[in-house]
Amino acid sequence: MIGIADLATVNAGLNATAAVLIGTGFYFIKQKNIQAHKACMLAAMVVSALFLTSYLVYHYNVGSVRFTKQGWMRDVYFPLLITHTVLAAVVLPMVLRTGFLAATGRFGKHVRIARWTFPVWMYVSVTGVIVYVMLCRL
Ligand code: HEM
Numbered sequence: 001m002i003g004i005a006d007l008a009t010v011n012a013g014l015n016a017t018a019a020v021l022i023g024t025g026f027y028f029i030k031q032k033n034i035q036a037h038k039a040c041m042l043a044a045m046v047v048s049a050l051f052l053t054s055y056l057v058y059h060y061n062v063g064s065v066r067f068t069k070q071g072w073m074r075d076v077y078f079p080l081l082i083t084h085t086v087l088a089a090v091v092l093p094m095v096l097r098t099g100f101l102a103a104t105g106r107f108g109k110h111v112r113i114a115r116w117t118f119p120v121w122m123y124v125s126v127t128g129v130i131v132y133v134m135l136c137r138l
Contacts (some may be wrong), residue, residue, distance in 0.1 A: 008132060009136075018051065025037050069134075073134060080131055091121050101113065
């Protein structure tokens, strides 16, 4: 059985998986492979939804975890954490809108917003992993 403390590692794994799926989905649309693009992006949405649920369960039980390291790590950690958190809140409606526009066949508008959603979602997923490593593994 995994305990609540293990959820931090699960969450980082989900973030890393989302990053790979988003990157692969982007690669596929550049190859004009719409079905594979759709499959990767839908899978990334499912993984991100699982992440959000697990993240909420973890922090409901554990509260906030203090960063106690000093020096350059602190100077890197807090800007990363703040940009990660703000953009994570911003990207949620963007992902839903991007997916909704595709699901309703409005691909012109889909592409216009997706060009912002893609890098922001990627940044949030990758920095999620970095924040975890800096907080729990270094
Ligand atoms: C929220 C998740 C999604 C993201 C972040 C996303 C991202 C993108 C991006 C960045 C592009 C433009 C690529 C370029 O610069 O050339 C694009 C194009 C496209 N996406 Fe998505 N996508 C998502 C979901 C979907 C879904 C579910 C479908 C369903 C079919 C889809 C279908 C398409 C199609 C058909 C295009 C090409 C449109 C055209 O060139 O006219 N996307 N997507």
